[in-house]
Amino acid sequence: MTYEDVKSVVALSAILAAFGVFGFYLYRLLWVRLRRGRSSGPFRDWAERTKGVVAFVGGQRRLFRFPAPGVAHCLLFWGFLFLFLTIVQALFEGLLAFNDPEFVIPGIGEFGPLALAQDIAAVLVLGAVLYALYLRVIVKPERYEGSHQSQGVMVLLFILVIVVSLLIMNGIRIERGVDDLELWRPISALFGGLFGGLAEGTLEAVEETAYWIHLGVVLLFLVELPMGKHFHVVTSIPAVFLRNLEPPGRLPAVADNGDLGVEKIEQFRWRQMLDFLTCTECGRCQDVCPAYAEGLPLSPKRLIMDLRDTLKADFDGPAESPNGLVSDEVLWACTTCYACDQECPLFVEHVTPIVDMRRHLVMEGRMDDMLQEAMANLGRYGNSFGQSDRARAKWTRGVEAGVKDARKEAVEYLWFVGDYASFNTTLTPVVHQTAEVFHRAGLNFGVMYDGERNAGNDVRRAGEEGLFELLVEQNVKSLSRSDYKAIVTTDPHTYSVLKNEYPPGVNGDRPVLHYTELLDQLITAGDLVFENRLGRTVTYHDPCYLGRYNGVYEAPRRVIAATGCRIVEMPRTGDRALCCGAGGGRIWMAEGEVEKRPAEMRVDEAARLDGVDILVVTCPKDYVMYSDALKTAGLEDRLVVKDLIELVHEAL
Amino acid sequence: MNIAVLIKLVPDLVEELEIDATGTALDTTWLRLIINEVDEHALEQALLLKERGGGDVTVVTAEGDGAEDVLYAAAAKGSDRLIRLRGISFEDAPGNHTLARVFAAVLRDLEPDLVLTGVQAHNDLDGSLGPLLAEEMGMPYVGYLSGVQTEDGVCRVMKEYPGGLAAEMEIALPAVLGIQASEEPPRYLAISRIRQAMKTATIVDREAEQPDTTGAPGVISMFTPEVGEAATMLTGADDEVAARIVEILSEQGLL
Numbered sequence: 027m028t029y030e031d032v033k034s035v036v037a038l039s040a041i042l043a044a045f046g047v048f049g050f051y052l053y054r055l056l057w058v059r060l061r062r063g064r065s066s067g068p069f070r071d072w073a074e075r076t077k078g079v080v081a082f083v084g085g086q087r088r089l090f091r092f093p094a095p096g097v098a099h100c101l102l103f104w105g106f107l108f109l110f111l112t113i114v115q116a117l118f119e120g121l122l123a124f125n126d127p128e129f130v131i132p133g134i135g136e137f138g139p140l141a142l143a144q145d146i147a148a149v150l151v152l153g154a155v156l157y158a159l160y161l162r163v164i165v166k167p168e169r170y171e172g173s174h175q176s177q178g179v180m181v182l183l184f185i186l187v188i189v190v191s192l193l194i195m196n197g198i199r200i201e202r203g204v205d206d207l208e209l210w211r212p213i214s215a216l217f218g219g220l221f222g223g224l225a226e227g228t229l230e231a232v233e234e235t236a237y238w239i240h241l242g243v244v245l246l247f248l249v250e251l252p253m254g255k256h257f258h259v260v261t262s263i264p265a266v267f268l269r270n271l272e273p274p275g276r277l278p279a280v281a282d283n284g285d286l287g288v289e290k291i292e293q294f295r296w297r298q299m300l301d302f303l304t305c306t307e308c309g310r311c312q313d314v315c316p317a318y319a320e321g322l323p324l325s326p327k328r329l330i331m332d333l334r335d336t337l338k339a340d341f342d343g344p345a346e347s348p349n350g351l352v353s354d355e356v357l358w359a360c361t362t363c364y365a366c367d368q369e370c371p372l373f374v375e376h377v378t379p380i381v382d383m384r385r386h387l388v389m390e391g392r393m394d395d396m397l398q399e400a401m402a403n404l405g406r407y408g409n410s411f412g413q414s415d416r417a418r419a420k421w422t423r424g425v426e427a428g429v430k431d432a433r434k435e436a437v438e439y440l441w442f443v444g445d446y447a448s449f450n451t452t453l454t455p456v457v458h459q460t461a462e463v464f465h466r467a468g469l470n471f472g473v474m475y476d477g478e479r480n481a482g483n484d485v486r487r488a489g490e491e492g493l494f495e496l497l498v499e500q501n502v503k504s505l506s507r508s509d510y511k512a513i514v515t516t517d518p519h520t521y522s523v524l525k526n527e528y529p530p531g532v533n534g535d536r537p538v539l540h541y542t543e544l545l546d547q548l549i550t551a552g553d554l555v556f557e558n559r560l561g562r563t564v565t566y567h568d569p570c571y572l573g574r575y576n577g578v579y580e581a582p583r584r585v586i587a588a589t590g591c592r593i594v595e596m597p598r599t600g601d602r603a604l605c606c607g608a609g610g611g612r613i614w615m616a617e618g619e620v621e622k623r624p625a626e627m628r629v630d631e632a633a634r635l636d637g638v639d640i641l642v643v644t645c646p647k648d649y650v651m652y653s654d655a656l657k658t659a660g661l662e663d664r665l666v667v668k669d670l671i672e673l674v675h676e677a678l
Numbered sequence: 679m680n681i682a683v684l685i686k687l688v689p690d691l692v693e694e695l696e697i698d699a700t701g702t703a704l705d706t707t708w709l710r711l712i713i714n715e716v717d718e719h720a721l722e723q724a725l726l727l728k729e730r731g732g733g734d735v736t737v738v739t740a741e742g743d744g745a746e747d748v749l750y751a752a753a754a755k756g757s758d759r760l761i762r763l764r765g766i767s768f769e770d771a772p773g774n775h776t777l778a779r780v781f782a783a784v785l786r787d788l789e790p791d792l793v794l795t796g797v798q799a800h801n802d803l804d805g806s807l808g809p810l811l812a813e814e815m816g817m818p819y820v821g822y823l824s825g826v827q828t829e830d831g832v833c834r835v836m837k838e839y840p841g842g843l844a845a846e847m848e849i850a851l852p853a854v855l856g857i858q859a860s861e862e863p864p865r866y867l868a869i870s871r872i873r874q875a876m877k878t879a880t881i882v883d884r885e886a887e888q889p890d891t892t893g894a895p896g897v898i899s900m901f902t903p904e905v906g907e908a909a910t911m912l913t914g915a916d917d918e919v920a921a922r923i924v925e926i927l928s929e930q931g932l933l
Contacts, residue, residue, distance in 0.1 A: 286870055391866035398866045405869055406712075407692065414692045414710070451916055492870030 030123040037120025037241060044245035051252035052260065055303055059337055063296030064281055066268075075267045082266045088371040092310060095161060098154040102185070105151035108144050111135075112192055113244055120241055128204065141210035145196075148189050149213055155186050169309025172328050177254050178307075184247045191240035193217040198233040202226065254307075261304040262372050268297055269373035274364055275526035275575045277381060280491055287385030287489065291336045294379060301374040302334035311366030311376060316605040317359040321621035324359035326366035326376040333379065354392055355618070357383050362487045362610030363570040368601060377487075384489030397488065400614035405493055408479030408500060410614055411449040418448050419475040425461040430472030432508040437472035439464070439544070440510035442524065444517035445480045446646035452653065453646050459675040460516060460541065466678055467554045471514070477504030481515075483523035483571065488611030502532050513538045516671070518571035518645045519609070525576065540572055542582040542644050542670060549588045556677040559590025563637045564673075566593055567628065567652070568603035569645035582644050582670055589677035591642075594635045596628075604628050606651040613647060625655035633664045644670045679733030679828060681724045682790040684781055685752070686807070687711040687742040687768040688799050702897040706769050711742045716796030722860035723826055724794050725756050731828060734758045736788055738781060742768035746881065747872070753879035754871040760879060763886040773894035774802060778810035780886040785815060790852060792833065797821045797856035808856040820849055821856025 069075070081087045086103060090096035115131055122129045130136060159182050161167065162175060170178075197218025199205040208215060221232060251259055258265075272278075280286055281293070288294055294302075311326035312318050318325045332352055357380055366376045387393060393401075403412040421443075422429040432440045441464070447457045464471050479500045486494040513533065515521050518540060525538040539547075548554035566586060572578045579600050586593055598604050607613075607624035617623065629652055632641045643649050652667040689695060689704060690712035698705040724735045736759040737752040739745050745768075749760040766772055766780055785793060793815070798805035805821060812819035824844070825836035833849045838858060849855075905911050912919045927933045 286868070388866070389868045389871065391868070393866060395863070401866065412692065414690075416693070416708075490868060492868050492873055496869050 028124075030127050033120055034122065034124040037117070037123070040241065040245055041117060041121070044248050047249045048252065055252055055257070055338070056261075056300075059303075060296040060299050062292045063294050063299045064292075066295040066297035069268055071271055074271060075269075078269060079263055079267050082371070082373070083263055086371070088369070091369060094157070095308075098157045098161075101150045101154035102158070105147040105154065106185075108147035109151065109189070109192070111140070112144055113188075116192075116195075116237070116240055116244065120237070136206065138207050138210040141207045142212075145193075145211045145213040148193055151185065151189050155182050155189070158182050159186075167309075167313075169313040169327075170307075171309070171312070172325060172331070173307035173309055174254055177250075177256075181247065181250065181256055184243050184250070187243045188240060188247070190217075191236045191243070194221075194236040195233055195240060197221070198229050198236070202229055202233075255305065258304050258306045258372060261300060265300055265304040265372050265374070268300070270297075270375065270378075273526050273576070274367065275522040275571070277486060277527070278378060280385065286389050286491060287387070288379070288382040289386045291333070294333075294382065298375065298379055298382075299337055301379075302330055302337050304372050305330040305334060305374055306372065307331060308371070310369040310371065311374075314365040314369050314602070314604075316361055316363060316365070316607055316624040319604075319622075319627065320607070320624055322355075322359035322618065323353065324356045326360075329356060329376060329380070330374055352383060354387060357387060358394060358397075358615060359612075359618075360610055361570075361605045361607055361612045361624075362484075363605030364574045365570075365602075365605065368574055381487055381489055384487075385491055386489075388489040388491075393488075394615040396616050397611060397614045400611075401485070401488070401490055401493060404480055404485060404490075405496065408497065409445045409449055410480065411445065413449055415479070416476050418478060419443075419473060421448060421454050421457050422461075422473070422475075424454065424458050427461070427465045429461060430470075431475050432472035432510055433474055433477055433504060435472065436509035437470050438511045439469055439471040439514045439539075440505070440508055440512070441471050441473045442481065442513055442515040442517075442520050443473055443478060444515060444520045444646060446650065447516055448478075450646070450650060452650060456646075456649065456669045456671060457516075459669075460671045463545075463554075463671055463674050463678065467548050469548075472508075472510075474504045474508060477507070479504075481517075481520040481523045483519040483527075484609060484611045484613070486523070486527070487609070488614070498528060502529065505532055510536065512536050514541055514544050515539075516541045516644070516646060516669075518569040518576075519647070522571040522575050540576075540578055540581070540644070542572070542585055543578060545585045545670075545674060546581040549585060554674075554678075556589060556674075558677045560673060560677055562591045562640055562673075563594055564591045564640040564642050564668075565596050565632050565635055565638045566599075566642045566644075567596070567606075567632070567648060568600055569643070569648055570603070570605050570609055572644060573603055574601050582642075585670060586642060586673065589673045591640075591673060594638050596631050596635065598631065604631070606645075606648050606655075608647040608651050613651075623655065623658075625651040626659045628652065629655045629659055629661055629665060629667075633659075633661050639665055640673075641665055641667050642670055642673065643667060679727065679731060679792065680736070680788065680790045681727060681733055681792045681794065682736045682738060682785055682788055683717070683721050683724045683752075683757070684793065684795040684807070684811070685717045685721065685737060685739040685748060686714040686777070686796070686799055686802075687739065687744060687748065688714045688801050691800065697900050701899050701901075703771060703900065709769065711744050711768055713744075713748050714796050714799040716798060716857065716859075718796075718864045719860040720794040720796050720855075720857040721752055721755065721757070722862065722864040723857050724792075725865075726861055727792070727826060727828060728756065733791075736761060736790070738763070738784055740766045740768055740772070740777070740780070740886065749881050750875045750879055751867055751872050754867055754875035755865060760881045762881050762883050764883050765886040766889055771801070772889065773891060774807045774810050775894040776889045776891050777807055778814050779890050781811055782814035783887045784884055785811075791831075792826075792828065792851060793817070793854040794826075794857055795854070797823070797858045805856055808854050812854040815852075815854065817852050817854050818849055819854045819856070820847060822858045823855055824857075824859045825861050826855060826857075 086100045089099050115135055119129050162178050193214050194217050196211055196214035198221055200208040200215045201218040201221055251257055309327050315326050360380045362377050400410040404410050407415045430437055447453050479497045482494040482497040521540045605624055649669055656662050690710040693708050693710050696705040728735050735757040737757045738761045740763040745762055753760055763780055795808050808821050809819050822837055823835045824838050827834045831851050833851050835847050837845050837847055912922050
């Protein structure tokens with residue numbers, strides 16, 4: 027038996043063993059596990075999905091939101107794709123050694139430009155790996171806190187070894203004068219040069235050693251893939267392809283099997299399970315999470331990792347309750363701000379599993395006392411303030427020109443006022459100015475008076491699906507009795523739920539507008555003309571449910587500009603805006619022990635901007651949260667919070 | 679263990695209370711009824727007893743807007759039987775003598791081991807319903823309780839006293855108990871559970887006996903108390919009142 031025969035036998039056994047283990051885990055994870063989940067889909071719109079794979083896997087688009095690591099990952103991804111053929115080559119080289127020790131893949135392996143591309147790819151991958159190692163070992167960004175760091179470093183070293191051993195193998199072949207494409211492999215030639223002057227026998231020994239190291243580590247990498255975060259190499263394409271294409275403001279319907287909420291891991295939809303297996307532990311979600319920044323026990327990354335562990339752990343025994351791993355405190359800490367979902371390069375959803383598990387907690391009555399009281403009030407009076415529903419439109423008494431009842435006379439704009447604007451007395455002047463601006467613009471508008479209820483956005487996200495349905499029914503009743511052409515609201519939460527989650531038949535094709543969109547339209551049409559230019563320097567906070575959830579970024583900025591104010595943006599702006607901490611029902615809960623509230627961090631961020639003395643908001647909850655945060659942060663002399671309508675009112 | 683819980687509906691104080699033309703009763707035009715808060719604790723305590731030692735919980739109330747919701751909610755929480763007395767409505771503010779008599783008539787048929795009710799209500803701060811009912815039923819009564827345990831026909835109760843004192847007492851069954859607070863806070867009930875109960879639970883309507891109102895004092899006139907001269911009442915919007923309070927406190931050198 028020659029060395030070549032042995033090489034073939036060993037390579038064959040190693041390859042079979044590695045692929046066997048890999049296949050076995052693939053079967054267990056993607057077939058056995060996912061099949062236990064609830065149904066997902068239907069997945070329509072194949073063209074859009076394919077485009078997504080091209081942009082988000084091929085183009086790695088979301089990764090560039092963190093520029094340097096994004097570039098590094100993109101180089102690794104594409105570099106490895108180019109090098110993939112060299113791995114195939116290495117596998118066959120071993121398998122066919124008994125027949126032809128100098129085997130190269132016909133055609134492909136003899137194509138010079140490809141050899142050059144692979145050499146360049148190797149250098150880029152090496153550079154990217156070294157940067158990634160520097161990032162993980164030296165820089166250690168906070169977002170890796172809680173990730174499997176040693177696993178990350180190990181795989182980077184795998185890649186380093188795979189690439190270096192490849193270059194050595196190729197280099198030595200050039201050195202030995204047996205590579206027909208040596209001119210196409212300048213980098214390999216450099217590596218080969220390191221071994222210049224060694225005897226032919228030694229060179230061959232080094233080459234064979236490099237080969238075995240190369241093959242061994244390639245197969246180790248294959249076996250490691252399904253074990254942890256690198257499984258995304260397998261799942262990223264299906265995960266991105268099967269991502270949720272619904273608007274982010276539309277939560278999936280509750281299970282049709284009567285399960286209200288998720289208590290056990292198998293109650294998740296299989297598509298959610300695929301998310302758990304896809305998480306790369308990169309921590310971008312954790313980096314932008316307001317609850318994590320605040321010091322609450324929630325990290326969106328850890329949440330998904332814990333769910334993945336539960337999913338993988340119950341291979342044989344009965345499923346553990348995920349709530350045993352995901353504690354109530356973690357679930358209740360989320361503001362549903364959507365920053366995590368939006369940041370995830372692979373579209374892992376964090377908010378939907380949280381809401382699913384919250385639904386179960388609500389069914390069990392496991393919630394904060396204050397939240398419980400708010401829910402009881404919402405059920406009884408239709409508002410969280412515990413005030414009589416009859417007092418809902420009390421604020422209209424302060425509007426001299428009066429406010430029509432849209433249920434009694436036809437209006438063009440039905441103003442859905444929302445709880446905070448209706449009941450929070452801090453906001454009454456703002457609400458009055460809104461009515462005045464509407465009057466001055468000549469709008470024919472009205473409200474539903476005591477027929478309006480909380481629209482239900484945050485009730486739903488707090489997991490009280492039944493209460494959400496009740497509120498929708500009550501509002502739909504009043505809406506269907508009203509005569510209007512469009513709905514306008516100042517509250518982004520109300521806006522989002524009316525636009526995305528109310529039964530489509532209720533509103534028909536009548537638009538739902540945020541007041542910033544309406545004002546923007548009025549200004550463009552020349553129906554709202556400003557007499558004064560305010561000439562102030564302001565900053566603007568994008569509300570989660572206006573920006574991230576519904577993509578409205580420009581309308582409010584155009585209105586601010588029209589009042590003659592100059593906007594200086596905060597570092598975290600647009601879709602990166604930090605949540606004020608009030609969403610998803612958080613405003614109804616006790617804050618718990620926190621290091622620094624998100625609202626305080628946010629006013630701090632605004633106060634650091636040179637020349638800015640106004641923080642403009644377009645959400646009633648933001649107004650309340652930030653006015654309060656200015657006081658607790660001691661920034662009252664530095665900054666004022668103004669609703670956009672106050673600027674508009676002043677400029678008229 | 680056969681446990682009965684009596685639930686009263688009382689005017690919801692989120693609405694402004696107005697006195698009607700007779701000057702002896704509340705104007706019912708804007709009146710909204712709500713479950714007596716302490717009765718929620720009585721119900722919770724009954725459910726805790728059932729969960730701990732088994733048994734049967736029957737909830738009894740009378741007519742009034744919202745009575746159905748209260749009964750369905752009780753069913754969703756785990757009550758076994760729901761009884762609504764017809765012919766007597768909380769909207770007419772029946773006195774406790776009347777209530778005790780009509781409730782007693784129903785309870786006799788149920789033969790309860792334990793009757794739980796809230797120790798008081800905001801329209802009945804002296805809490806006479808429990809004692810009057812006990813008298814009608816010929817049972818012992820103890821009230822102001824914050825815990826109940828039953829074992830072999832003996833009932834141990836925790837009674838609270840002012841000054842941070844508490845006592846454990848023993849009372850023979852059957853008995854009527856006035857609950858101040860349940861051992862656990864009343865549980866939250868998801869709306870979907872109530873909706874489920876609306877489909878599955880049955881409310882039994884029972885015709886109340888001709889109410890006997892004797893023994894109760896009659897109301898001559900109802901009014902809002904005159905403001906005492908020694909006190910200054912601050913009126914106006916919340917922020918004005920708050921500002922005035924801050925002003926006063928600073929004037930007094932307390933801030």
